[in-house]
Amino acid sequence: MDSEYILELDGVTKEFPGVKALDNIRLKVRKGTVHALMGENGAGKSTLMKIIFGIYTPDSGTIRYKGESVKLNGSRDAIRLGISMIHQELSPIPHMTVAENIFLGREETKGFGWINRKKMDEEARRLFQELNMNIDPRAKMVDLSIANMQMVEIATAVSHNADLIIMDEPTSAITEKEVEQLFSIIASLKAKGVTIIYISHKMDEIFRISDDITVFRDGQYIGTKAAADLTQDTLIQMMVGREIKQVFHKEPAPIEEVVLSVRNLTRKGVFEDVSFEVRKGEILGIAGLMGSGRTEVIETIFGIHPADSGEIHIRGKKVAIKSPQDAIRQKIGLLTEDRKITGAFLPLSVKDNMIISSIDNFIGKGYIKGKLVNDMCKAFVERLNVKTPSLNQQIMNLSGGNQQKVLLGRWLMNNPDILILDEPTRGIDIGAKAEIHKLMSRLAQTGKAIIMVSSELPEVLGMSDRIVVMHEGRRKGELSRDKASQESIMELAYS
Template identity: 65%
Template structure:
């Protein structure tokens, strides 16, 4: 094939962030008028690569050729001027502007006196939406739209630039089947005009329906590119997970006791449906699934952060009402959230303050805080969990990610929980700290606690779990015992194949 058939060529692309190699010498070649799908587990590097194409990130090394010319893409405006646009996975509309204003933001049509020509903008938007068979009023305020319609506006906006390459990162994560069918019609039209599409999704059926070529990434590395017709579901799963499990996990045997938590038919419309599971004392219960599977949403709901539409929760055989996190804590549950920085630590406070914030009332002596008791408890926790900090007064923001995570775990252990929910407990921390947290999880299970671990890392799920529940698009697709679990059978369930 002649090189000039490729509109985009990326060679030897490496992207390093402090302490992390997100992309390690990867490549991607996209042909004009074709759909090129990019596949891989969570954290494989797909979105990072897309951000280097549109100028959000600069590669640490490697070269990008656009229409045969080597170039540095400086920022998103530069990418747009070259003819590259992107539908992002995270929707970020400006909520109190209209649909038309969002679509033409930064390139509004201007009338005679240099003022924005709203009539023309609305007319152009109406024409664009009609052509795409999207039934949305250009004058509607974005905040009033459903997530599905917000997604359709994002799609329309990316197409309105008349780009030669459109990157679609999970474009169907929030839209209905009817809208997906419409999107595929739009993609067909674009391709017939010679536009190239890079398509990222976790939905296997979509990939085989629309792709010409498929590239697979794994753990930030390039694995292979094949014509879609040479692959099927099983072959693609093998390419996505085919790593050797070299890592050793600190999983020790624990006595598994009675059921402590039972969740029955939990439903929250638009997020998850009819999810049921049980967790026992002494068990590490893994929850696996790809982005958008609903894992975090289910456990946040069990913890009372969000309202449910239906379903029941039983603790030690008794039905309980958990409508707020306070209710959950009262029933001896604890939740370590997925995003430490956003919903976990108070960055400007000390290690000690971060530790005791969840159960301050336990340290009250009348109306006053018992500072001696607090100091003693914190010293003990620092020693028990081997937290590396100059002192308990150190500002937590100055600690490494792994030590911050340990402070958060000790915060919850001080509430004396029976059920500990850990959402991505080792995300973004170094290998040594990971091993220590895995050891700690084993120890907690041995003490008779029930540990629920949500993890996007298959080796971690396989290495640490006694039993694994797998989710796909808001529903449970199966449960696998430790002895029967493999990367392949978890990935089958995580891509929608049922047990």
């Protein structure tokens, strides 16, 4: 008898050293539906998807696909069965073209086995036209924006003509316009009978496109419900096992003198004539569409890129910041936009990642003071509620939220006066978001001046005392907390 389920998992268990990632998981996915997986970071969602795609082998349990029991010994097995996946971590081959990346491992060939690049370009162009994507198949991946790299990943998954597509955080690095494109693609695929498993921390997306929602917590199956039968509050409670009354934990803090003043800062062709100031005890939000220059401005303030003109003043004194080392000496810390590419040293331990920007403080007579390092790192792990088996655990083995807390600890060890947070809660779960927002409030109360760049308007509105809005490299306006709304921000961001 033909089952209504395309995928059925029962008793799936997976352990890594010191961590039981999945504990007796079960899951049933109906054909031709969008099935969302929800849970905090570390709940086991991505691990389970890697098992379904053949990247990991389960320690125990069964997988049934289209009614047949299957064993997957790699992603090629999954693709052959009709399963494809959009991965959370982008891993393009940077100096190959877009078309070469799409058809990697299944290249078009001509006589004598030569690769037929012209045909691959044509196939990629046809695919992009079908998906309404404006990307040049001959462009090198290294020259694309993160958003376009993500769109290429989406196109690659669709190109396999799969019956089941796993989408793991597909909108984490794309603009609102591209999100709409993706949702249009999902609707089109669903109409053709394709099944989507969708992972996202963005509640509005989940409720907008999902038919069914399954929740995992700490590697265990909690339950599956129709999306129509859930509210945001009941879904959060299933995910975290408790009620979170306040995701945006903003408490009043005394706002005092100006700590940082940016005057007419310009990088030719990137941003122009940007000015703002931030005060002691204040959280200044910087909003704008992707590509508006938000990240580029703060990276220039931190000395990653040189400014062509303009001035930076700290406590009324003009300073020259030509490198991140200069910024650190001026007591500035920067949590970067992409923790995996520009933040964490993934193969290194929690301890090494935490002390790397303040290591000079732990050196005495030519050697590192090991006990002091351990004591300090342990104190910050406890203070920030980092879940890790030990300080020596590789940071790559931690969930996204815990990685982010380690990187925050890195900068707090320097005791900065100015803390710049670029997308501080991107790709982390609702519980970790609430913890980071609470920490931001506490830091502001202790007199830190905080600049927060965020693409999530509820976060900008919930956490900022003032909001600067950018558009195409220019500062378009400023809104006070009591005057700001999603509409007023978007009006400036699009103007």
